[in-house]
Amino acid sequence: MNPAPRSLTMDALQFSGTVTAAFSHDFKNTLAIIKENTGLLVDLLAMAEKGRPLDPQRLATLAERIGRQVQRADRMTAELNRFAHSADLPEAQTDLGAMLEMAVVLSARPANLKRVGLEAVTAPPLWIATFPFGLQQLLYRCIALLLDRAGSGGRIVLEADDGRPPVALRVIARTAEDRIPAGETAPTPTPEMTGLAHALQIRLDWDAAAGGWRLTWRDVET
Template sequence: MAGDEGSSFSRDSMRFFGTVSASATHDLKNVLAVIQENAGLLEDLCRMAERGRPLDPGRLMRLAVELQQQVRRGDRIVSAMNRFAHSVDEEPKALDAAGLLELLAVLSARFLAAKGLQLQTTLPAAPASLPASPFLLIRLLWSCLERAASLGCPAKILELAGESAGEGLAFRIRGFAPPSGAAAVFLSAAETRNLCTALGAALACSSGPGELVIRLPAGSPRAVTRDPREARDRAGEET
């Protein structure tokens, strides 16, 4: 059974990596399509200029601005995908909560936009970090965002905030319709439960407007493991 669970955990990781990669490459294709369209317009303007039609500086400037915007957008996507790809092979380290939130904002933009939602991130007021596997934490936060989006968001905005929690870290997701089953709704997915086990994370819903709190305590050996079986084994060694 333990072997089957570990295999499922690995398959889920590969599936998640594929989902994020497919989304990023789709966005990049959109960027390239806009650049190609504007390059075609520039070519048309050049051909008309060759036939004696004066160039419109204002139109050229608008095209240049659009191209620069798309290049910056493409650079953000490529940079985010590069960081995400390296999160798989990185050893657990002191995660920068602010950097993680910024990365998730880029990676999840298309997924949330398809549901008519926007993500607003609130960075920690002070530097906040915790030793943990970046890939597993990204997976956990993505899983919780996905479930929150499925519950409905009255304002069409989800907020993801990070903060220090004692010597640990806490992330808050706000803006979804409050579920009747509280945190159990989020933990109903085996993937989320396994990720919480692997990271030593705890989930709790507030009693008021929809808010999920994800806490990662400091000092937990599970916060730096990659497999739920290893997390349980290491926890057993302490008892």
């Protein structure tokens, strides 16, 4: 017996959990580097007290390392905040280019674990009324199904059409040799993906020639 498909709410909760877990993992890594560098500073001060001179260049390197990690944490906080606010309104005027950039950030960890690059091709601003959180959820699922196809060293490209109706965007895989992954059947979208696409009034198609997904907004004027 097939398990019952999860509800969209369950899928949204699971997506939120996955994204925040990835962010918290990176925060922990960042904090660990900051902690060890401040620990090293304490080590060096203790050695200085015993007569070993402090090297200013060494201190400058430590300050630079800590500063770099603070910037990283600051960037992550801003990204996580933007993601959290994507659920504020059930429909908002949204720039698709900014959405694609956020999708790259949210999928960075699973992509990195498989050594797959992510790239958002940003065009002039293309505004559309949609539920930003739901669109991120759908893009995340689309990317996830392409990671193994792109393979180690490959990349996934997210790009919007030229803006003429109907509005569409593509999520396509490229191998390490910059080729369309060959010889594979179309991936099957999960019931949650098709349900989500329907709720967002998006037609979700597999574009074999492009090697990826095509998301087309139904009856939407820009």
